[in-house]
Amino acid sequence: MAKILKNMKTKIALLILFISGNLFAQEQKMTDAEIAAFKQDVNVVSKKIKTLSTDFVQYKHMDFLSKDIETSGKMIFKEPNLLQWQYKKPYNYSIVFKNGKILINDEGKKSAVDIGNSKIFGRINKLIVGSVSGNMFDDKEFAISYFKSKGQNLAKFIPKDATLKKYIKQIELTFDKEATVVQVKLLESSDDYTRIVFKNKVINAKIDDSVFTN
Amino acid sequence: MQKSTIPFLLINCFLAIVLVSCGSVTKNYTPKKLDKTAVEVPYFSEPKTDYVYKTNISVYGHEMSGIFIAKKINDTTHRVVFTTEFGNKLFDFEISETTFKVNSIVSELDKKILINTLKEDFRLLLKKEYLIQEQFENESDNIYKSADGNRDNYLFVSKKDQKLEKLVRSSKTKEKITITFTLENDIFAKKIVILHQNIKLKIELNYFKSE
Numbered sequence: 001m002a003k004i005l006k007n008m009k010t011k012i013a014l015l016i017l018f019i020s021g022n023l024f025a026q027e028q029k030m031t032d033a034e035i036a037a038f039k040q041d042v043n044v045v046s047k048k049i050k051t052l053s054t055d056f057v058q059y060k061h062m063d064f065l066s067k068d069i070e071t072s073g074k075m076i077f078k079e080p081n082l083l084q085w086q087y088k089k090p091y092n093y094s095i096v097f098k099n100g101k102i103l104i105n106d107e108g109k110k111s112a113v114d115i116g117n118s119k120i121f122g123r124i125n126k127l128i129v130g131s132v133s134g135n136m137f138d139d140k141e142f143a144i145s146y147f148k149s150k151g152q153n154l155a156k157f158i159p160k161d162a163t164l165k166k167y168i169k170q171i172e173l174t175f176d177k178e179a180t181v182v183q184v185k186l187l188e189s190s191d192d193y194t195r196i197v198f199k200n201k202v203i204n205a206k207i208d209d210s211v212f213t214n
Numbered sequence: 215m216q217k218s219t220i221p222f223l224l225i226n227c228f229l230a231i232v233l234v235s236c237g238s239v240t241k242n243y244t245p246k247k248l249d250k251t252a253v254e255v256p257y258f259s260e261p262k263t264d265y266v267y268k269t270n271i272s273v274y275g276h277e278m279s280g281i282f283i284a285k286k287i288n289d290t291t292h293r294v295v296f297t298t299e300f301g302n303k304l305f306d307f308e309i310s311e312t313t314f315k316v317n318s319i320v321s322e323l324d325k326k327i328l329i330n331t332l333k334e335d336f337r338l339l340l341k342k343e344y345l346i347q348e349q350f351e352n353e354s355d356n357i358y359k360s361a362d363g364n365r366d367n368y369l370f371v372s373k374k375d376q377k378l379e380k381l382v383r384s385s386k387t388k389e390k391i392t393i394t395f396t397l398e399n400d401i402f403a404k405k406i407v408i409l410h411q412n413i414k415l416k417i418e419l420n421y422f423k424s425e
Binding site: 087111 | 263264266268270277279283285287293295299300301302303320321420423
């Protein structure tokens with residue numbers, strides 16, 4: 001009996017090794033030519049984006065938790081830098097980035113933060129808009145690497161700025177075949193991360209400025 | 215003579231008022247024979263549960279919100295993490311009755327006085343068992359007194375359904391921190407309010423079920 005169990009254990013271990021080996025194999029480094037073509041595609045697409053609205057699901061993963069904390073809602077972006085991030089489940093919390101201000105509506109409780117002269121918030125704003133539109137290939141700000149995986153493209157950004165680095169170890173953007181972002185993964189300095197999955201994306205529908213009030 | 219008595223009388227009156235208002239926390243309660251030597255608090259004690267609360271903090275007129283997460287990671291210790299709604303960690307502590315470790319904290323919150331305040335609050339909130347030395351009662355509650363160094367903790371257990379609904383931490387004369395629990399069931403609090411009496415700090419936790 002013990003022998004059979006031991007045998008099974010070995011088999012399972014091998015199976016796990018095989019599966020995970022396979023997973024690793026699926027993430028391949030892009031060649032220089034592929035990188036150039038991919039960046040070109042993303043730039044073309046993101047330049048076309050005047051407005052964008054999408055549903056999202058956010059998974060907060062922390063190693064010590066039994067399961068990820070899941071929240072969801074809707075994100076609306078309008079060029080050049082109007083952004084609303086709205087959580088609808090399991091609570092109502094909406095945050096608008098507009099003219100150097102952050103407007104918050106927390107279950108009806110409203111507040112505003114002036115970010116006009118806050119460097120870090122300015123950066124975060126740029127980062128969010130960049131992550132959603134995909135256009136954040138700034139070599140001065142990030143060390144960027146490019147991968148192919150399961151028919152999708154993956155770009156990994158490591159911040160160069162020391163302040164930003166304290167909060168975010170790495171940002172991973174996953175792009176679909178249409179070169180639009182389908183997933184953002186923010187890795188913290190530890191092994192914990194926030195993963196945001198976009199779905200039902202609508203590009204260039206008419207969106208009124210009045211949407212961006214809170 | 216006339217001149218000096220008036221200030222003296224004033225001081226006396228003042229002292230009398232101060233002394234009356236500083237009377238013991240238990241002055242309105244009737245002492246009672248001890249019916250137990252310990253009170254169990256089950257609200258954060260289940261190791262399998264992720265305790266996740268939407269949180270609003272109001273500190274000296276400033277409002278802050280985020281997500282409070284507590285989890286029992288071994289027999290003595292809880293991990294306590296506070297994140298923004300977007301998920302970035304603002305602080306990450308490991309806390310037991312005798313130990314305290316800061317895994318991480320953002321520089322804006324990295325102030326000793328704040329950390330010590332939170333440490334005291336969370337110890338009070340997460341403590342699983344309080345040893346009781348004295349007991350009182352009022353109309354609705356049995357009130358258990360648990361000594362803790364130069365502080366006393368008072369646990370208000372409702373007579374109706376035997377549930378801990380309020381916890382008061384006080385000095386010999388004054389209430390310092392009050393925690394109120396609104397219960398979902400016997401072992402789970404759906405709403406918790408931590409209110410400080412000596413500083414303007416209020417922490418409100420509302421449980422949310424992840425999707």
